[in-house]
Amino acid sequence: MKYMLIMRSTPAAVAEHENTDFAEVLTAMGKYNEQMMNAGVMLGGEGLSDADEGAVVNFDTEDPVVTDGPYGEVHELFNGFWILEVPSKAEAVEWARRAPLGRGARIEVRRIHEESDFADYADHEYVQKEKGWRAEQAQRRAQTAP
Amino acid sequence: MSEEVTERIAAVWRIEGASVVATLTRVTGDVALAEDLASAAVLAALEQWPGEGVPRNPGAWLTAVAKRRAIDTWRREDRRRERYAQLAAVLPAETEPDWEPIPDDVLRLVFIACHPVLSRPAQVALTLRVVGGLGTTEIARMLLTSVPTVQARITRAKRTLTAARVPFETPEPAQWNERLAGVLGVVYLIFTEGYAATAGQQVVRPDLAREALRLGRVLAGLVPNEPEVHALVALMELQSARFPARTDATGAAVLLEDQDRRRWDHGQIRRGQAALAQADRFGKGRGRYALQAAIAQCHAVAPSVAETDWEQVVVLYEALSRLAPNPVVELNRAVAVAMAGRPADALALVEAVAASGALPTSHLLPSVRGELLSRLGRRAEARGELLAAAEAATNTQVARTLQAKAEALGSH
Numbered sequence: 374m375k376y377m378l379i380m381r382s383t384p385a386a387v388a389e390h391e392n393t394d395f396a397e398v399l400t401a402m403g404k405y406n407e408q409m410m411n412a413g414v415m416l417g418g419e420g421l422s423d424a425d426e427g428a429v430v431n432f433d434t435e436d437p438v439v440t441d442g443p444y445g446e447v448h449e450l451f452n453g454f455w456i457l458e459v460p461s462k463a464e465a466v467e468w469a470r471r472a473p474l475g476r477g478a479r480i481e482v483r484r485i486h487e488e489s490d491f492a493d494y495a496d497h498e499y500v501q502k503e504k505g506w507r508a509e510q511a512q513r514r515a516q517t518a519p
Numbered sequence: 520m521s522e523e524v525t526e527r528i529a530a531v532w533r534i535e536g537a538s539v540v541a542t543l544t545r546v547t548g549d550v551a552l553a554e555d556l557a558s559a560a561v562l563a564a565l566e567q568w569p570g571e572g573v574p575r576n577p578g579a580w581l582t583a584v585a586k587r588r589a590i591d592t593w594r595r596e597d598r599r600r601e602r603y604a605q606l607a608a609v610l611p612a613e614t615e616p617d618w619e620p621i622p623d624d625v626l627r628l629v630f631i632a633c634h635p636v637l638s639r640p641a642q643v644a645l646t647l648r649v650v651g652g653l654g655t656t657e658i659a660r661m662l663l664t665s666v667p668t669v670q671a672r673i674t675r676a677k678r679t680l681t682a683a684r685v686p687f688e689t690p691e692p693a694q695w696n697e698r699l700a701g702v703l704g705v706v707y708l709i710f711t712e713g714y715a716a717t718a719g720q721q722v723v724r725p726d727l728a729r730e731a732l733r734l735g736r737v738l739a740g741l742v743p744n745e746p747e748v749h750a751l752v753a754l755m756e757l758q759s760a761r762f763p764a765r766t767d768a769t770g771a772a773v774l775l776e777d778q779d780r781r782r783w784d785h786g787q788i789r790r791g792q793a794a795l796a797q798a799d800r801f802g803k804g805r806g807r808y809a810l811q812a813a814i815a816q817c818h819a820v821a822p823s824v825a826e827t828d829w830e831q832v833v834v835l836y837e838a839l840s841r842l843a844p845n846p847v848v849e850l851n852r853a854v855a856v857a858m859a860g861r862p863a864d865a866l867a868l869v870e871a872v873a874a875s876g877a878l879p880t881s882h883l884l885p886s887v888r889g890e891l892l893s894r895l896g897r898r899a900e901a902r903g904e905l906l907a908a909a910e911a912a913t914n915t916q917v918a919r920t921l922q923a924k925a926e927a928l929g930s931h
């Protein structure tokens with residue numbers, strides 16, 4: 374099963390983080406990632422740039438409202454993610470516990486959908502189309518691969 | 520609550536079991552004892568953690584408890600003083616919260632679990648247990664055998680290792696290649712057992728294959744300068760990318776030519792390609808796993824069977840055949856030759872395998888022969904071969920697929 378570990382933190386925690394030595398943060402995160410890679414469970418992950426470079430599109434109103442970051446009423450910011458392949462939710466959670474994060478940080482552990490989750494909609498036009506898109510995309514990447 | 524803790528202990532063991540056993544083996548010099556101590560520590564965790572909470576560094580806790588238990592035992596037995604002194608010397612360090620396992624210890628553990636004094640089934644069971652961090656119940660389920668069988672295999676393996684006084688070390692340079700090949704062989708055997716289930720109802724047992732793939736990635740981290748390790752990872756990634764398309768809604772096997780290629784795991788294909796590229800980067804030439812991975816890659820990147828670079832596949836099989844002659848490889852080579860448009864040449868290769876007397880009971884020989892005869896328009900003979908293949912197949916799903924193919928050829 375694949376899980377996404379979604380890293381969130383409060384703007385206050387992010388601000389506090391800015392005062393800590395960035396090299397130390399890099400080392401701690403690097404070690405954590407290395408552990409997961411050496412355990413053969415990490416498939417990928419990315420970190421996001423500062424929220425003030427971003428924007429939020431809010432659908433509460435008929436015309437979506439766009440707010441520039443760091444978006445006032447949003448209490449937790451999505452800062453990055455890891456993709457793990459592990460046999461159980463318990464193992465995904467156990468890895469999440471080990472992340473070098475502090476107060477104000479959260480990790481949300483979510484299973485990534487598999488094709489079998491859509492078995493009831495296997496004939497749906499867009500479920501079919503999506504399979505094709507994924508394959509085509511991969512084909513294009515394969516041709517440019519090393 | 521306690522069920523949660525039980526699950527958590529299993530997860531901790533998966534993540535840290537190998538490191539714990541490896542550390543204990545280094546300290547005690549005895550993998551059998553180390554495994555017993557680690558198992559006892561896990562039992563202690565099952566008793567204590569639900570009430571006392573899970574310690575901040577669970578791996579360090581398990582290691583410390585196991586060591587204390589070892590010392591208690593030895594103190595009671597009042598012998599092995601030397602080892603006791605050795606343990607007493609390192610014990611204070613174990614209460615440090617930042618216990619960091621030594622990767623080389625895990626590598627030594629891998630070499631012990633796959634040691635040539637052990638039988639293949641023993642190597643597989645011990646590797647899944649101490650390197651994979653799986654419980655005996657899980658191993659039994661994955662290997663389609665009983666818990667007592669797995670326990671007996673592990674016990675026997677430990678006894679054999681103790682009797683042979685197998686040292687806790689990485690092999691000498693002179694033996695390195697052969698021993699590493701042994702380790703890769705065990706990992707690939709676990710993978711193939713999951714990839715092409717040889718017995719029973721299921722065509723694939725993805726959990727077993729995934730565990731083998733994970734072990735391969737662990738190995739690649741431990742010995743990053745060995746091209747064949749990356750090649751093995753590549754091979755397993757590329758082959759397991761086909762899992763989603765290998766069975767139909769009823770669980771029956773779907774042959775490569777009939778698979779919906781859109782259902783392949785394309786992320787996994789990319790990872791496989793990257794691993795093969797990494798293996799090739801060493802510039803040492805392709806070994807058996809790299810050649811097989813390259814073949815799997817030809818299939819993985821082809822939009823359809825017809826658009827596959829079969830000439831390239833034939834060349835790769837020829838190289839593989841020279842490097843590691845094997846009747847199954849010859850049959851696959853024959854299939855590739857047929858797909859490259861030369862079914863008569865292919866049939867000659869199959870007849871050569873048959874004449875050598877290899878694979879007398881396998882369904883592969885009649886199944887390939889049947890396919891080729893069918894392509895050459897010799898339907899009656901083809902049907903006979905496919906029926907014989909269905910008869911010989913031990914996997915019920917494979918047998919069903921072959922039966923259907925034979926029936927499709929009609930009875931004339």
